[in-house]
Amino acid sequence: MPDFYSFARGLAIGFNALGFGHILFTHGFACLPTSGISMMPTMDPTGTWVLISKHYRRGRDVKVGDVVDFLHPYVPNTGVVKRVVGMPGDFVLEGTPYKGDGTMVQVPEGHCWVAGDNQTWSRDSRVYGPIPLPLIKGKIIMTVWPRHKFGPMVNTLRPLDDDGLLDGP
Amino acid sequence: MPPPLSPFPPSSLPQRVQYRPDGKRRKGPPVELDRCELLQLSQYACNLAPAGETGPHGEKKVLCEELVRLFRRCANGLTVETTSWEGW
Secondary structure (H helix, E strand, O other): OHHHHHHHHHHHHHHHHHHHHHHHHHHHEEEEEEOOOOOOOOOOOOOEEEEEEHHHHHHOOOOOOOEEEEEOOOOOOOEEEEEEEEOOOOEEEOOOOOOOOOOEEEOOOOEEEEEOOEHHHOOOHHHHOOEEHHHEEEEEEEEEEOHHHOEEOOOOOEEOOOOOOOOOO | OOOOOOOEOHHHHHHHOOEOOOOOEOOOOOOOHHHOEEEEEEEEEEEEOOOOOEOOOOOEOEEEEEEEEEEEEOOOOOEEEOOOOOOO
């Protein structure tokens, strides 16, 4: 009989650990590897590990300039990491900056517009259009590896530098 | 599938920003784009360096050119990319 009890106890602990793990990785934090050249030079193409906060799941509190992890809208079970350049109701370039005629679009309700930091080699909203916010799994808050990239993932949207890109007053 | 988009030229941006995605006019005073705070977001165009340009250990180099995207953030929280509207 003691064998049965220890087996049942082990099973219960196992289920608890599974449940706790599920809650932690879905609603807390996750540390995952990424690969690909679409977020260069912010993220290395191989061997990069990032820390993801699930507080931002489904687009909660996401702002323009944040880097998010989301499910690919057309390829099942595939995670993608890109930078958000437009939230619902915002206006963004439909194509690549400084190429073409500068055509613009308005981001639909419940969606966001994403763009890889390496615009030359990125498949993003320019290809597959706006991303439904519920596909967002979290926000990248930190690069954990490689060591030379270790540190917080910053939101790169900032006031215009004083060096004068524009001829303003 | 996302709702269909209706692309428009940057010249009509000042009129478009007055409306929400559902087509209704925004509440409050009209949005004046040139009075909204100007912001920048740097992205890049990265490519392999031409053949012959290698690193100290013979590895291939990647060269990145900066692409500065411009945005205006208005009082009502609306963020508008103005890279093409400001004139590139």
